[in-house]
Amino acid sequence: AQTVTQSQPEMSVQEAETVTLSCTYDTSESNYYLFWYKQPPSRQMILVIRQEAYKQQNATENRFSVNFQKAAKSFSLKISDSQLGDTAMYFCAFMTQSDMRFGAGTRLTVKP
Protein backbone atom coordinates (compact mmCIF):
# COMPACT_ATOMS: atom_id res chain seq x y z
CA ALA A 1 0.00 0.00 0.00
CA GLN A 2 1.14 3.51 -0.72
CA THR A 3 1.60 5.64 2.37
CA VAL A 4 2.75 9.13 3.24
CA THR A 5 4.17 9.93 6.67
CA GLN A 6 4.67 13.32 8.25
CA SER A 7 6.37 12.66 11.55
CA GLN A 8 6.10 16.20 12.94
CA PRO A 9 2.55 17.08 14.01
CA GLU A 10 3.61 20.57 15.11
CA MET A 11 6.58 22.84 14.52
CA SER A 12 7.44 26.43 15.23
CA VAL A 13 10.03 28.83 13.89
CA GLN A 14 11.06 32.40 14.51
CA GLU A 15 10.25 34.91 11.84
CA ALA A 16 13.04 35.22 9.23
CA GLU A 17 14.56 31.87 10.14
CA THR A 18 14.56 28.64 8.16
CA VAL A 19 12.47 25.57 8.92
CA THR A 20 12.32 22.10 7.35
CA LEU A 21 9.22 19.93 7.33
CA SER A 22 9.72 16.19 6.89
CA CYS A 23 7.82 13.79 4.68
CA THR A 24 8.50 10.17 3.79
CA TYR A 25 6.50 7.93 1.53
CA ASP A 26 6.32 4.35 0.48
CA THR A 27 5.49 3.11 -2.99
CA SER A 28 6.49 0.53 -5.53
CA GLU A 29 5.68 2.84 -8.42
CA SER A 30 8.45 4.42 -10.45
CA ASN A 31 6.50 7.33 -11.92
CA TYR A 32 4.80 9.66 -9.50
CA TYR A 33 4.47 13.23 -8.33
CA LEU A 34 5.01 14.73 -4.92
CA PHE A 35 3.37 17.84 -3.56
CA TRP A 36 3.37 20.13 -0.60
CA TYR A 37 0.10 21.89 0.15
CA LYS A 38 -0.45 24.75 2.56
CA GLN A 39 -3.78 25.06 4.36
CA PRO A 40 -4.38 28.37 6.15
CA PRO A 41 -7.37 28.83 8.46
CA SER A 42 -9.56 29.48 5.43
CA ARG A 43 -9.25 25.74 4.73
CA GLN A 44 -8.30 26.31 1.10
CA MET A 45 -5.52 24.02 -0.03
CA ILE A 46 -2.77 26.03 -1.70
CA LEU A 47 -0.24 24.19 -3.80
CA VAL A 48 3.19 25.25 -2.56
CA ILE A 49 5.51 23.13 -4.63
CA ARG A 50 5.49 20.08 -6.87
CA GLN A 51 8.16 17.57 -7.80
CA GLU A 52 8.18 14.99 -10.56
CA ALA A 53 9.88 11.79 -9.46
CA TYR A 54 11.82 11.45 -12.72
CA LYS A 55 13.52 14.81 -12.17
CA GLN A 56 16.67 14.72 -10.12
CA GLN A 57 16.81 18.45 -9.63
CA ASN A 58 15.03 19.65 -6.51
CA ALA A 59 12.05 21.94 -7.14
CA THR A 60 12.24 25.52 -5.91
CA GLU A 61 9.58 28.23 -5.64
CA ASN A 62 10.88 31.48 -4.19
CA ARG A 63 11.41 30.84 -0.45
CA PHE A 64 10.22 27.24 -0.71
CA SER A 65 12.45 24.38 -1.78
CA VAL A 66 12.44 20.64 -1.44
CA ASN A 67 15.05 18.03 -0.70
CA PHE A 68 13.94 15.05 -2.76
CA GLN A 69 15.80 11.85 -1.96
CA LYS A 70 14.24 9.24 -4.22
CA ALA A 71 16.21 6.27 -2.93
CA ALA A 72 15.32 7.14 0.65
CA LYS A 73 11.73 8.04 -0.35
CA SER A 74 12.03 11.34 1.42
CA PHE A 75 10.56 14.67 0.35
CA SER A 76 11.20 17.45 2.85
CA LEU A 77 10.11 21.08 2.49
CA LYS A 78 12.42 23.91 3.42
CA ILE A 79 11.00 27.35 4.07
CA SER A 80 13.59 30.10 4.11
CA ASP A 81 13.14 33.56 5.62
CA SER A 82 9.92 32.45 7.35
CA GLN A 83 7.10 34.96 7.39
CA LEU A 84 4.11 35.27 9.68
CA GLY A 85 1.88 34.44 6.73
CA ASP A 86 3.51 31.03 6.47
CA THR A 87 1.65 29.95 9.61
CA ALA A 88 -0.61 27.11 8.45
CA MET A 89 -1.04 23.38 8.19
CA TYR A 90 1.23 21.78 5.60
CA PHE A 91 0.33 18.54 3.88
CA CYS A 92 2.65 16.32 1.90
CA ALA A 93 0.99 14.34 -0.89
CA PHE A 94 1.93 11.67 -3.36
CA MET A 95 0.19 10.99 -6.65
CA THR A 96 0.35 8.33 -9.34
CA GLN A 97 -1.90 8.00 -12.35
CA SER A 98 -4.51 6.16 -10.35
CA ASP A 99 -4.01 7.12 -6.73
CA MET A 100 -3.32 10.05 -4.44
CA ARG A 101 -2.34 9.89 -0.79
CA PHE A 102 -1.80 12.55 1.83
CA GLY A 103 0.16 12.81 5.02
CA ALA A 104 -1.59 13.80 8.24
CA GLY A 105 -0.16 17.29 8.17
CA THR A 106 2.28 19.44 10.12
CA ARG A 107 1.05 22.56 11.87
CA LEU A 108 3.66 25.28 11.42
CA THR A 109 3.61 28.38 13.59
CA VAL A 110 5.85 31.32 12.72
CA LYS A 111 6.56 33.44 15.78
CA PRO A 112 7.31 37.17 15.60
Add this chain to the structure above:
Amino acid sequence: NAGVMQNPRHLVRRRGQEARLRCSPMKGHSHVYWYRQLPEEGLKFMVYLQKENIIDESGMPKERFSAEFPKEGPSILRIQQVVRGDSAAYFCASSVLAANNEQFFGPGTRLTVL
Protein backbone atom coordinates in the same frame (compact mmCIF):
# COMPACT_ATOMS: atom_id res chain seq x y z
CA ASN B 1 -7.94 1.49 13.74
CA ALA B 2 -8.94 1.66 10.12
CA GLY B 3 -8.15 4.87 8.30
CA VAL B 4 -10.61 7.12 6.56
CA MET B 5 -12.63 5.06 4.13
CA GLN B 6 -14.27 6.28 0.97
CA ASN B 7 -16.52 4.38 -1.34
CA PRO B 8 -16.84 3.76 -4.07
CA ARG B 9 -13.27 4.29 -5.21
CA HIS B 10 -14.44 4.75 -8.78
CA LEU B 11 -17.85 5.91 -9.91
CA VAL B 12 -19.12 6.31 -13.43
CA ARG B 13 -22.29 8.23 -14.14
CA ARG B 14 -24.06 9.51 -17.23
CA ARG B 15 -24.99 13.15 -17.52
CA GLY B 16 -28.12 13.91 -15.54
CA GLN B 17 -27.73 11.08 -13.06
CA GLU B 18 -27.01 11.43 -9.36
CA ALA B 19 -23.71 10.63 -7.70
CA ARG B 20 -23.41 9.70 -4.03
CA LEU B 21 -19.98 9.60 -2.47
CA ARG B 22 -19.49 8.16 0.98
CA CYS B 23 -16.89 8.88 3.61
CA SER B 24 -16.42 7.01 6.86
CA PRO B 25 -14.12 8.98 9.17
CA MET B 26 -11.58 7.41 11.44
CA LYS B 27 -12.96 6.03 14.67
CA GLY B 28 -13.40 8.81 17.19
CA HIS B 29 -13.31 11.58 14.58
CA SER B 30 -16.33 13.84 14.45
CA HIS B 31 -15.10 16.38 11.89
CA VAL B 32 -15.22 15.70 8.17
CA TYR B 33 -13.97 17.75 5.23
CA TRP B 34 -14.59 17.28 1.54
CA TYR B 35 -12.22 18.41 -1.19
CA ARG B 36 -12.34 18.24 -4.97
CA GLN B 37 -9.34 17.79 -7.19
CA LEU B 38 -9.93 18.73 -10.78
CA PRO B 39 -7.60 17.36 -13.45
CA GLU B 40 -4.35 19.33 -13.58
CA GLU B 41 -5.41 21.46 -10.61
CA GLY B 42 -4.84 21.39 -6.91
CA LEU B 43 -7.23 20.51 -4.17
CA LYS B 44 -10.18 22.77 -3.54
CA PHE B 45 -12.01 22.83 -0.23
CA MET B 46 -15.72 22.20 -0.52
CA VAL B 47 -17.36 21.71 2.86
CA TYR B 48 -16.63 21.10 6.53
CA LEU B 49 -19.09 19.18 8.68
CA GLN B 50 -19.46 17.99 12.20
CA LYS B 51 -22.01 15.40 13.21
CA GLU B 52 -25.41 16.65 12.01
CA ASN B 53 -24.09 20.13 11.28
CA ILE B 54 -22.60 21.93 8.29
CA ILE B 55 -19.96 24.28 9.66
CA ASP B 56 -18.54 25.77 6.50
CA GLU B 57 -19.83 25.20 2.97
CA SER B 58 -18.13 28.16 1.37
CA GLY B 59 -16.49 25.96 -1.25
CA MET B 60 -19.61 24.14 -2.35
CA PRO B 61 -21.24 25.04 -5.66
CA LYS B 62 -24.59 26.66 -4.95
CA GLU B 63 -26.56 24.21 -7.07
CA ARG B 64 -26.68 20.43 -7.39
CA PHE B 65 -24.18 19.76 -4.59
CA SER B 66 -25.08 18.88 -1.03
CA ALA B 67 -23.39 17.20 1.91
CA GLU B 68 -24.47 15.66 5.13
CA PHE B 69 -22.92 13.94 8.13
CA PRO B 70 -25.70 12.21 10.04
CA LYS B 71 -25.54 11.11 13.64
CA GLU B 72 -25.14 7.55 12.48
CA GLY B 73 -23.39 6.43 9.33
CA PRO B 74 -20.97 7.95 6.88
CA SER B 75 -20.80 11.44 5.51
CA ILE B 76 -22.40 11.72 2.09
CA LEU B 77 -21.50 14.10 -0.71
CA ARG B 78 -24.36 14.17 -3.17
CA ILE B 79 -24.19 15.57 -6.68
CA GLN B 80 -27.46 15.80 -8.54
CA GLN B 81 -27.82 15.94 -12.32
CA VAL B 82 -24.13 15.45 -12.89
CA VAL B 83 -22.39 17.16 -15.79
CA ARG B 84 -19.06 16.36 -17.43
CA GLY B 85 -17.38 19.15 -15.49
CA ASP B 86 -18.09 17.27 -12.26
CA SER B 87 -15.56 14.62 -13.28
CA ALA B 88 -12.84 14.80 -10.65
CA ALA B 89 -11.34 13.08 -7.66
CA TYR B 90 -13.20 13.82 -4.44
CA PHE B 91 -11.29 13.46 -1.20
CA CYS B 92 -12.60 13.26 2.31
CA ALA B 93 -10.57 13.94 5.43
CA SER B 94 -11.41 13.65 9.11
CA SER B 95 -10.02 15.02 12.33
CA VAL B 96 -10.61 14.60 16.02
CA LEU B 97 -11.01 18.22 16.87
CA ALA B 98 -11.75 21.43 15.01
CA ALA B 99 -10.21 22.47 11.74
CA ASN B 100 -6.43 22.91 11.52
CA ASN B 101 -5.82 19.87 13.65
CA GLU B 102 -4.29 16.86 11.93
CA GLN B 103 -6.47 15.73 9.08
CA PHE B 104 -6.39 12.19 7.83
CA PHE B 105 -7.30 11.80 4.21
CA GLY B 106 -9.17 8.98 2.56
CA PRO B 107 -8.08 7.43 -0.75
CA GLY B 108 -10.59 9.45 -2.73
CA THR B 109 -13.44 8.67 -5.10
CA ARG B 110 -12.84 9.19 -8.79
CA LEU B 111 -16.01 10.32 -10.47
CA THR B 112 -16.27 10.06 -14.24
CA VAL B 113 -19.25 11.58 -15.97
CA LEU B 114 -19.87 10.24 -19.47
